Amino acid sequence: MPDELEQAMGRRAFVGALALTVAGQRLASAQATPARPEVQPELVIDLDGPPDNLDPALTYSVRDWSILHSVYDALLHFGEDGTLVPLIAEEFSTEDSKVFHVKLREGLVFHDGSPVTSAAITRSVDHLKASESQIADLFGGITEVREIDELTAEIVTGEPSAWLPSQIAVWLVVFPESATPDSLATSPVGTGPYRFEAMDPGNSITLVRNEDYTWGSPKGAALAERVTFRFVPEAATRVADLTTDAAQLIVSLPFDQTTAVEDAGKTVLTEPILGMAFIRIATDTAPFDDRRVRQALNYSVDVQAIADALVGPNTRRLASVFPDPRGLGFDETLEPFPYDPDKARQLLAEADLADGFDSTIQLVAGSRTDIVEAAVAQLAEAGIRLTIETAELAAFNQAWPDDSAPPLRYATWRPMYDPHTFLSLVIDSAGFLSRHDNPKADDLIRAAAIEPDQAARAELYHELGRLLKDEPAAIYLWNLTSSYGISPDLTSWHPRGDEYVVPVATSGGDA
Amino acid sequence: MAEQTATLAPSRGSLPAREAATERRRRRLVPRDRGALLGLLPLVLFLALAFVVPVVFAGNPTAQDLTGRLRPPVGVGGSWDHPFGTDGLGRDLLARVAAGARASLLVSIVAATGAAVVGVAAGLLAGIRGGAADRVITMLVETLLAVPFITFGIVVTATVGQSVTNVLLLLVLSGWITHARIVRLQVQSLMRSEFVEAAYALGAGRSHIARVHLLPNLAPIIIVVLCQQAGAMMLWSASLTYLGIGLPIERITLGGIVRDGQELIYTAWWVSVLGGLTIALAVVGFNLFADWLQRRLDPMLRT
Numbered sequence: 001m002p003d004e005l006e007q008a009m010g011r012r013a014f015v016g017a018l019a020l021t022v023a024g025q026r027l028a029s030a031q032a033t034p035a036r037p038e039v040q041p042e043l044v045i046d047l048d049g050p051p052d053n054l055d056p057a058l059t060y061s062v063r064d065w066s067i068l069h070s071v072y073d074a075l076l077h078f079g080e081d082g083t084l085v086p087l088i089a090e091e092f093s094t095e096d097s098k099v100f101h102v103k104l105r106e107g108l109v110f111h112d113g114s115p116v117t118s119a120a121i122t123r124s125v126d127h128l129k130a131s132e133s134q135i136a137d138l139f140g141g142i143t144e145v146r147e148i149d150e151l152t153a154e155i156v157t158g159e160p161s162a163w164l165p166s167q168i169a170v171w172l173v174v175f176p177e178s179a180t181p182d183s184l185a186t187s188p189v190g191t192g193p194y195r196f197e198a199m200d201p202g203n204s205i206t207l208v209r210n211e212d213y214t215w216g217s218p219k220g221a222a223l224a225e226r227v228t229f230r231f232v233p234e235a236a237t238r239v240a241d242l243t244t245d246a247a248q249l250i251v252s253l254p255f256d257q258t259t260a261v262e263d264a265g266k267t268v269l270t271e272p273i274l275g276m277a278f279i280r281i282a283t284d285t286a287p288f289d290d291r292r293v294r295q296a297l298n299y300s301v302d303v304q305a306i307a308d309a310l311v312g313p314n315t316r317r318l319a320s321v322f323p324d325p326r327g328l329g330f331d332e333t334l335e336p337f338p339y340d341p342d343k344a345r346q347l348l349a350e351a352d353l354a355d356g357f358d359s360t361i362q363l364v365a366g367s368r369t370d371i372v373e374a375a376v377a378q379l380a381e382a383g384i385r386l387t388i389e390t391a392e393l394a395a396f397n398q399a400w401p402d403d404s405a406p407p408l409r410y411a412t413w414r415p416m417y418d419p420h421t422f423l424s425l426v427i428d429s430a431g432f433l434s435r436h437d438n439p440k441a442d443d444l445i446r447a448a449a450i451e452p453d454q455a456a457r458a459e460l461y462h463e464l465g466r467l468l469k470d471e472p473a474a475i476y477l478w479n480l481t482s483s484y485g486i487s488p489d490l491t492s493w494h495p496r497g498d499e500y501v502v503p504v505a506t507s508g509g510d511a
Numbered sequence: 512m513a514e515q516t517a518t519l520a521p522s523r524g525s526l527p528a529r530e531a532a533t534e535r536r537r538r539r540l541v542p543r544d545r546g547a548l549l550g551l552l553p554l555v556l557f558l559a560l561a562f563v564v565p566v567v568f569a570g571n572p573t574a575q576d577l578t579g580r581l582r583p584p585v586g587v588g589g590s591w592d593h594p595f596g597t598d599g600l601g602r603d604l605l606a607r608v609a610a611g612a613r614a615s616l617l618v619s620i621v622a623a624t625g626a627a628v629v630g631v632a633a634g635l636l637a638g639i640r641g642g643a644a645d646r647v648i649t650m651l652v653e654t655l656l657a658v659p660f661i662t663f664g665i666v667v668t669a670t671v672g673q674s675v676t677n678v679l680l681l682l683v684l685s686g687w688i689t690h691a692r693i694v695r696l697q698v699q700s701l702m703r704s705e706f707v708e709a710a711y712a713l714g715a716g717r718s719h720i721a722r723v724h725l726l727p728n729l730a731p732i733i734i735v736v737l738c739q740q741a742g743a744m745m746l747w748s749a750s751l752t753y754l755g756i757g758l759p760i761e762r763i764t765l766g767g768i769v770r771d772g773q774e775l776i777y778t779a780w781w782v783s784v785l786g787g788l789t790i791a792l793a794v795v796g797f798n799l800f801a802d803w804l805q806r807r808l809d810p811m812l813r814t
Contacts, residue, residue: 236776256581256599260777302577309577310599365755370599370771373760377575377600388760389673 039209043224043490043503046238046250050202050231052394055184056124056173057131060397062251062414065170066501067229069219070207071111072173072190075102075121076165077219080506082274082326082417082497084165085218088116088174088191097160097452104151109212110176111195118153120174121145125155127184128171134397134432138167138421160452166418170498193222193504204230207503220504223493227503233366239485242266248487251501255312261485269484271495272316275414276323279361279375279475280426282407282435287357289437292347294472298337299344300382306374307478315478320465321427323479326497327416328454329461334469336476344382356383360406362399365390372410375475400426400433407435412480415498419461420449427473436473550803554796560789561612568594570606572763577601581779596781598771604782608789611765615793618675618758619744622682626744627737629683630690635725637691638698639717648695652688660685660747661754668756678757682744690736694729701725731808735801742797749790765790 051064059068077087086092091103108116128139141161146154157164176189183189188196194207207229209222230247232238235254241247243264253261258268279297287293307315316323319334348354363372369388376386389406391399399405413422423445429437441464448460482499492505570593580601583589589596595604637648655663667681701707701724710720745765751757752766753773760767765786772782 235774239777254774256775256778305577309580309601369760374575374577374600376761377573390755390760392669395669 039222040224041226043227043249044241044247045227045229045501045503046232046241046247047229047501048231048235048238048252049233049393051205053185054188054199055131055181056171056175056188057128057133057136059171060134061393062499062501063231065498067205067207068173068188069192069500070194070227070502071188071192071196072175073192073217073219074169074171074173076169076172078169078415078417078496078498079218080494080496084169084417087169087217087219092165097162097164098157100155100157100164102153102155104153105215106151108191108215110174110191111189111210112176112178114176114178116174116191117150118145118147120176121153121155121172122147123177123179124172124174127175134425135167135171135421137432138164138424139171159450161449162452162454162457163418163420163449167421169417170415170421193217193219193502194227197226202231204228219502220506223490223503223505242485242487245487248490249493249501249503250485251482253483253485255310255483258483258485265488267486267488267490269486269495270312271482271484271497272324273414273480273482273495273499274324274327274416274497275412275480275499276318276321276416277371277410277412277477277480278318278321279372279477280409280411280435281472281474282403283437283473284403284435285407287351287353288359288407290351291471292351293353295337295470296344296347296351296382297379297384297475298472299340299347300379300384301375301475301477302339302378303336303475303477304339306371306378310368310371310374311478312481312483315481317478318476320468320476321422321473322419322461322465323416324497327419328458329419329465331462331465334465337469341378341382348383353383356385358385358387359408360387360389361408361410362389362391362396362406363410364393364396368410371477375410401431401435403435408475414480417498423464424449427468438467438471438473440467441471441473548803550799551796553792554800557612557616557789557792557796560609560792561616564605564609568603568605570603572602572606572610575600575602581775583779584781584785587781595785596779598768598782599775599779604768604785607763607768608765608785610763611768611786612789612793614758614763615745615748615765615790618679618682618748618764619741619793622679622686622744622748623737623741625679625683626686626740627690627733630687631694631726631729631733633687633691634694635698635721638695638702639721639725645695648691652691655684655688661750664751664754664756668751673756673759675758675762678748678751681751682747685747686740686744689740690733693732693736697729697732698725701728731805735805735808738797738801738804742794742801745790745793745797765793 047063047066049063051067052061053059053064054067056068056072059065073088075087075089076084076092079085088105088108089102090105092100094100102121104116104118110116122145125139125142125145129136141157141159142155143158144156146156148154173190175184179189186199193210193213195210197206197208199205207227209225213222232241235252235257238250239257239260242250242261243266253268261268281288281294281297283289303317307317317336319336322329322331324330348356361372361376363369372388376388379386386408416422425431425433427436427441428434428445429442444460444464444467448457451457451460482495484495486493493503494506577600580597580599582593582597584596585591585594593603593605595608598604598607633648637645663685664681667677671677707720707724710724748757749764749766749769752764753770757766758764768786769783772779772786776783
């Protein structure tokens with residue numbers, strides 16, 4: 001939620017404002033959906049790899065979510081300015097952040113023809129809670145789903161959970177009664193703008209337009225009759241696909257190759273997204289349990305130089321774990337660490353590590369090795385000698401809480417509209433992915449989690465930001481920017497702040 | 512090529528006479544082999560790149576210069592400060608290729624030697640003893656032959672992690688089977704030769720026969736296979752590293768240089784191309800060297 005909105009409305013009014021009414025929503029959808037563009041017969045999108053999972057409870061990456069939100073709809077949806085908009089819910093409101101009232105739209109049907117009723121909400125919540133998902137705990141806070149009638153329900157949480165709507169927008173998608181664990185993983189059926197057609201594991205997924213998706217969804221209308229998501233890990237191959245018209249949209253365009261794309265007459269779109277890049281520091285092992293060492297790590301890396309050379313111009317540096325003004329907790333008064341190797345050496349000397357030390361850093365195989373190598377070379381100058389280890393994505397994700405894994409890891413995190421997911425999983429000492437132990441941070445995170453008022457939550461997060469600057473949980477790098485190469489005639493597709501590539505026509509915030 | 516190698520019965524001439532004969536043969540061979548000697552050029556170039564270049568150009572292969580990244584090589588817009596240009600982190604590519612060449616050479620020679628030691632021992636054991644030992648070793652060889660190298664590499668690095676030792680072990684594990692098969696076959700045929708039977712009749716033990724009668728006869732073929740494998744192993748280790756499952760990232764290797772440059776192939780072709788050409792130089796060089804050695808050492812080809 002943007003701060004100015006919170007300030008403009010009193011606490012009570014703001015909480016009530018989650019109740020976005022039919023009229024308000026119609027306005028939103030009218031803005032979001034421009035005059036219906038020509039539906040192309042065929043669209044090919046190159047993603048940078050295959051999704052790990054299609055089961056809604058087990059989706060953790062942009063690749064997964066791009067497919068997920070093309071086929072499914074969640075109750076809520078992030079609009080282009082980062083605000084939450086009801087999607088298949090017609091109304092979504094709460095007074096105390098404990099009972100969330102949901103009224104579903106009338107007449108919605110799943111791709112299999114069955115109607116969308118409030119039982120679908122219960123089904124999805126049960127699935128999320130029962131799954132072996134990293135986010136099962138988040139939805140575990142839901143104690144009950146009361147089905148009031150066919151289209152109305154109440155989602156009840158044990159404690160105030162003002163962060164829940166943001167999680168719902170990512171994970172709480174609805175699926176029909178006929179869905180089985182197997183079908184969720186291999187042939188998803190939802191209500192979204194596209195029907196799932198076929199999957200060629202490791203290579204591609206084909207979707208076809210859902211002809212019933214005509215209710216003015218704020219998500220936008222399908223761009224093409226048939227969409228093929230291809231999985232192309234090599235950036236150079238994606239660029240070649242685009243320049244030879246084998247693909248009309250490619251993701252993760254490296255900054256070095258923007259010229260090649262523009263020279264071929266294609267368009268480059270660059271969009272700051274609500275996510276961040278950082279090197280997580282485990283505090284459960286020496287010498288990283290000493291905050292001076294963690295500060296020294298931050299002073300040793302010339303983040304600006306690396307960003308300018310390897311990420312692109314206009315990269316915004318991080319001061320702590322709140323990357324973007326569109327997300328809760330961002331504090332523009334907090335300054336990032338300056339590059340100061342002398343200060344780093346001094347801090348290390350104070351921590352009795354004047355000769356430096358050896359450790360290891362892990363990253364996903366095939367991800368930004370160059371960034372890690374650049375940082376490692378700078379850390380070496382301060383005496384911090386790191387060995388680089390790579391791991392496959394699945395192994396990397398498994399190793400988040402593993403105290404035998406390398407204490408440092410280069411990672412990115414998105415979306416960060418509401419920081420609760422990240423904080424409760426990675427920073428809170430009890431988090432499912434955590435190797436961080438700071439009781440003061442735990443207190444703030446837990447207080448913010450049950451604080452119903454967003455303005456008060458923002459203030460708690462500001463305090464947490466200052467704490468995590470002083471006692472770093474990571475080497476803070478930069479907010480993420482997403483770069484796409486697109487075919488120039490694809491004018492009605494726009495990048496999203498959460499980075500999902502859903503092939504729908506939107507206004508791009510111009511309306 | 513291996514199976515053609517014939518047995519070399521130990522000559523019984525006097526020592527000076529034998530040396531004179533060798534010398535005559537050498538003189539005769541060198542001019543005739545001039546074309547083959549030309550084939551050694553790639554290996555000489557590769558070795559010069561690895562060992563002479565660092566002396567002439569004192570570049571630092573790890574020093575980064577983020578403001579001077581992706582400078583082109585000399586001749587295509589670059590300067591002599593970085594004759595091969597710079598890579599994505601502004602590191603001197605010539606220094607990196609030279610360092611990578613040395614590292615890759617070391618890995619391939621150590622691995623090829625290791626494979627030869629293990630393979631020859633296994634081949635001798637299977638060939639001389641026969642029976643159960645032969646069956647076990649043959650079965651092992653056939654099993655390993657059925658597993659594709661890269662798959663094997665992925666399994667090994669996924670279970671035991673990435674390190675120089677693991678890559679060496681992997682290369683030895685994949686390489687020894689060639690030696691074992693060739694040596695086993697050679698030994699089986701040598702065991703039936705008269706001089707081995709004579710040695711048996713005189714009461715020689717197996718280890719004596721292996722050392723005195725078999726190994727000297729096997730030496731030429733072992734050396735040829737070793738040289739071929741040195742080239743192949745350079746390619747294997749580069750492939751593994753390129754795929755991100757070989758040597759750790761912070762080691763400078765030729766495979767790593769090709770991988771680093773792959774994403775930049777449209778904007779800075781020289782990183783991958785120069786790294787790749789150096790690998791090609793080494794592999795071609797080792798193969799031509801092995802060919803030349805075979806011609807020199809193989810009596811069947813010496814007419």
